[in-house]
Amino acid sequence: MEVKIEKLDDFGRGICYIDNKVTFVPNTIPNDLVEIKITKEFKNYNEGKLINILIPSKKRIEPKCPYFSKCGGCVLQNMNYKDTLEYKKEKVTNIFKKNKLEINPIVIENANYYNYRNKISLKVIDKKIGYYEPKSHSIVEIDSCLVASNSINKTIQLIKKMNIINGLVTIRCNKNDEILIIINSKDKLNIDVDSIKEKIKLVGIVINNKLFYGEDFLYENINGIFYKISYDSFFQVNPYIASKIFDIIKENINSNETVLDIYSGVGTLSLTASTVAKKVIGIEIVENAVLNAIHNAKINKINNVGFLLNDATKAITKLNLFFDKVIVDPPRAGLTKTVIDTIKKIKPKEIIYVSCDPQTLVRDIKLLSDLYIINKFYIADMFSFSYHVESVCILKINNI
Ligand SMILES: C[S@@+](CC[C@H](N)C(=O)[O-])C[C@H]1O[C@@H](n2cnc3c(N)ncnc32)[C@H](O)[C@@H]1O
Numbered sequence: 401m402e403v404k405i406e407k408l409d410d411f412g413r414g415i416c417y418i419d420n421k422v423t424f425v426p427n428t429i430p431n432d433l434v435e436i437k438i439t440k441e442f443k444n445y446n447e448g449k450l451i452n453i454l455i456p457s458k459k460r461i462e463p464k465c466p467y468f469s470k471c472g473g474c475v476l477q478n479m480n481y482k483d484t485l486e487y488k489k490e491k492v493t494n495i496f497k498k499n500k501l502e503i504n505p506i507v508i509e510n511a512n513y514y515n516y517r518n519k520i521s522l523k524v525i526d527k528k529i530g531y532y533e534p535k536s537h538s539i540v541e542i543d544s545c546l547v548a549s550n551s552i553n554k555t556i557q558l559i560k561k562m563n564i565i566n567g568l569v570t571i572r573c574n575k576n577d578e579i580l581i582i583i584n585s586k587d588k589l590n591i592d593v594d595s596i597k598e599k600i601k602l603v604g605i606v607i608n609n610k611l612f613y614g615e616d617f618l619y620e621n622i623n624g625i626f627y628k629i630s631y632d633s634f635f636q637v638n639p640y641i642a643s644k645i646f647d648i649i650k651e652n653i654n655s656n657e658t659v660l661d662i663y664s665g666v667g668t669l670s671l672t673a674s675t676v677a678k679k680v681i682g683i684e685i686v687e688n689a690v691l692n693a694i695h696n697a698k699i700n701k702i703n704n705v706g707f708l709l710n711d712a713t714k715a716i717t718k719l720n721l722f723f724d725k726v727i728v729d730p731p732r733a734g735l736t737k738t739v740i741d742t743i744k745k746i747k748p749k750e751i752i753y754v755s756c757d758p759q760t761l762v763r764d765i766k767l768l769s770d771l772y773i774i775n776k777f778y779i780a781d782m783f784s785f786s787y788h789v790e791s792v793c794i795l796k797i798n799n800i
Pocket residue numbers: 633634635636662663664665666667668669683684685686689710711712713729730731
């Protein structure tokens with residue numbers, strides 16, 4: 401059947417209407433005239449499959465990745481980069497509009513929208529190494545990933561020789577192309593460190609949470625601050641966008657201010673804020689990340705920060721301190737009710753909310769909206785060509 405794609409849903413799937421019933425068609429973009437086949441019919445919607453592009457949208461480009469449409473990752477690779485940014489801006493603005501909140505986001509482009517990722521995780525099933533197909537546990541085998549850094553792609557070839565039958569492999573790198581390999585597998589592995597070292601700048605290999613070779617951490621430098629990052633510590637996957645977000649943090653902190661950084665990881669936002677603020681406290685649940693953060697303060701000669709190892713919800717209720725600014729950068733699930741209620745009791749002048757999920761962001765902002773209004777809103781293209789969006793929202797206390 402022939403249809404015109406009207407828009408994209410929040411997961412980057414094309415939407416058309418068949419007898420007024422919404423129909424989702426992956427791998428299509430607005431204004432494509434396409435032939436589709438209905439694959440599943442539900443009460444309120446259909447799912448369809450692209451059969452043929454009859455007249456392509458002006459926004460359409462040829463995806464560079466050979467695994468596009470098979471791999472569930474970069475669903476927007478068939479769209480002009482600038483148009484993917486427009487889509488993300490519109491998507492977040494609409495999510496807020498549906499919640500009766502108005503935003504006008506400033507969009508921060510990714511300078512390198514291919515080969516930008518410093519970390520990927522690959523599934524291994526029956527010796528097949530790759531990503532999951534969308535909505536499935538079948539593997540799309542890959543030789544390289546277009547959004548991963550070149551040094552990671554070189555490493556994929558070496559992983560293939562390690563005789564992993566089933567497991568999970570995470571490859572991390574820094575801007576100097578140093579590589580850390582993290583393997584979880586019960587198999588008897590065949591790892592020839594010397595031959596790996598001939599091909600990549602191998603820093604370490606961790607197998608089943610135990611150090612197998614070298615170091616179990618990497619160093620990265622963003623905006624002049626050095627970060628030690630343990631194999632299990634979180635770090636932003638896109639160093640260019642991370643540096644832009646750190647700039648925003650710095651711009652929004654004043655001297656003499658006290659800052660609470662909840663979900664502080666290896667201390668990135670805390671240390672960035674500390675270059676301006678009077679005092680910063682970070683809260684983080686992963687032990688190695690807190691140890692990294694303490695170490696990072698030391699090596700950067702920063703002595704106005706402290707870090708607490710605890711669950712944010714537990715730690716925040718015990719703090720009993722006033723802060724001028726609160727930074728939050730939670731996982732996708734967003735903030736807990738206790739964290740929100742306690743921030744409201746602290747009543748900072750501003751909350752800087754860094755979020756990787758606009759749905760939980762808007763939910764939390766609504767819960768804060770009796771005391772706070774949105775002052776600035778940024779969308780940073782951390783995850784180019786995927787439908788994911790990183791947002792930074794500056795909320796200021798409503799004194800009226
Ligand atoms: C999105 S990351 C942000 C880290 C850091 N702000 C950065 O930019 O690198 C979220 C962090 O929250 C931590 N985390 C997850 N759940 C937590 C909890 N319940 N309490 C405290 N920290 C938590 C994770 O370990 C991770 O380091």
